[in-house]
Amino acid sequence: MTVTESSLYRPDDLDRRIIAHLRIDGRASLSKLSDVLGVARGTVQNRLDRLMDTGILIGFTVRVRADLDEDSVSAITMIEVVGKSTDRVIRKLRGMPEIHTLHTTNGNWDLIAHIRTDSLGEFDRVLRDIRMIEGVSNSETSLLLSSV
Template identity: 65%
Template sequence: MHLFDDLDHRLIAVLREDGRAPVSKLATILGVSRATVQTRLDRLLETGAVLGFTIRARQGYDDRAIRAIMMIEVAGRSTTAVIRQLRGLPELFALHTTNGAWDLIAELRAESLSDFDRVLREVRNIDGILNSETSLLLSSV
């Protein structure tokens, strides 16, 4: 498991704001050399601390998307394997651990009800998931 230091935290924070920033820009913002940034990025990717780079779309950008919250119960000690499988789903928007009756809470987004139905089946077929409950998000108030 990778232990983050202050530079790692600052680098990740900058990447959250602009995942497409060039290494030279990251180095300038962080006040370190390009080689230091590249080494840190390589290590964060190799250890799995950073899974990749993506865009952030404005919340609610696609008001036609089907959005839902899924509460997930995980069997025994399979949480890490379940999380790894869930992160492979492009429809997974956010994933959280929690306490109480459910082990994980996932925010899902799909383009249509048929896509959403497929995603539900895929999630429920993941080894280690015992139970789930899903609620569609109808509107934001």
């Protein structure tokens, strides 16, 4: 698939259903997905390949229950970007494994990053690294204390 083709591809209902099931169980086998979705195993494989090739699906991750991960540090960082450097900043942020999710937004902030680290020292390093990215002009961070 060429760059032009991949940028034009829009996921359909089946793609969205596959993604939804993978959000619940990222380890689901092709057979299980085909059974749940009522389509052939080969169809699921082809769809997953296309979602990966187009960059719509960028990987799989592990989610840990919050009570098993009590010592970790979790925060939301709002980031202001200077000029037209947003794409460059996003590429740098996506390369940081401590950034769990990254969102564009409107208002005073351009990006919002959900950060997870194993310690305050590591968290401090990640914040410094973010602030050192060329194009980042300002940031504000709020620690997430507990889920309610």
